[in-house]
Amino acid sequence: MKLDPQQQVLLLELATTQRLHESSGKAPESPEQAELTKATNALARQRSATHAAQRAVDDMEREILRIQADEARLRSRIADNKKQLMAATDPSTRKDLNKDLYTTKSRLNDLLSELAEAHNEIHALRNNLDLANQRLADAEQAFDAAQAAKDAAPAVPTAADREHRMAEIRQSLPADIIAAYDAQRNENSVGVAAFNGRSCGGCFIILPAGDIAAIRGAAADELPQCPDCGSYLVRT
Ligand SMILES: [Zn+2]
Structure with a gap:
């Protein structure tokens, strides 16, 4: 899946916000x-x-x-x-x-x-x-x-703030990207995760060296998938 790197950041924010929103329902204490x-x-x-x-x-x-x-x-x-x-x-x-x-x-x-x-x-x-x-x-x-x-300190976003922000990001990203995200999310409840250079932020598995090299070497506008959980990876 291809996406402009700046929009990748937005997509990751959407995925992270949605996971937080659905896991806790309430904002964690700052x-x-x-x-x-x-x-x-x-x-x-x-x-x-x-x-x-x-x-x-x-x-x-x-x-x-x-x-x-x-x-x-x-x-x-x-x-x-x-x-x-x-x-x-x-x-x-x-x-x-x-x-x-x-x-x-x-x-x-x-x-x-x-x-x-x-x-x-x-x-x-x-x-x-x-x-x-x-x-x-x-x-x-x-x-x-x-x-x-x-x-x-900045105010901790409320559930309504998060819903508003998620809707905003969904509207700003291409429909096919959102569809791919939702489809992957239906499969593994993550959809899109951060890749910190060694492990996937969706399944937290440290990937084998060959996979790491492939993910790192992918084009900047490419969203590689985690070989373990299938999440689209945004390199951070
Ligand atoms: Zn993974």
Whole structure:
């Protein structure tokens, strides 16, 4: 079959579009859309990780405030005990006051070590929050870049776009070529395939060297057929 090389490209586009149209019915996801979906999910995960890190800091800050309030209460109780001890003369009262002073001091010591530990923890939690915020900023930046790339990418053709384009190509090519394409397509569901120099894009078989040489050596306006599946080959 003979066809002008520029029209061969159109015929291949028709065959490729028709195969896509009939195999999936729906446009495959563009790499830009896939990247945007990935960035959207990563951003959502990082937002939730950052919220969790912020909550941990907030909880620990409240814990420190609680400890500090307890500390103030214990210190004032100690001061009160000491004041009462200066005035008290009754041995039993003094004994009770000394006992309470001892217990309160001991509780204060426990509380102070709890406070020191809480300060260590909040330091680690704040570092963790800084890191989470940095990662969130990175994820936001990656999302913006993916969104911009998606917006800049050409729209993926819809089924209606493909039908329109197929009709357009059919009208622009000679009727006998279209008839030969349809006949071959009825036979092997491909019709016309790309030849990449080694294998047929219809059956994906790497052809023997002799067939490859014959296909490569055919005139530019010739559409050789795949010796395996019969598809007309457009050399790309
Ligand atoms: Zn083939």
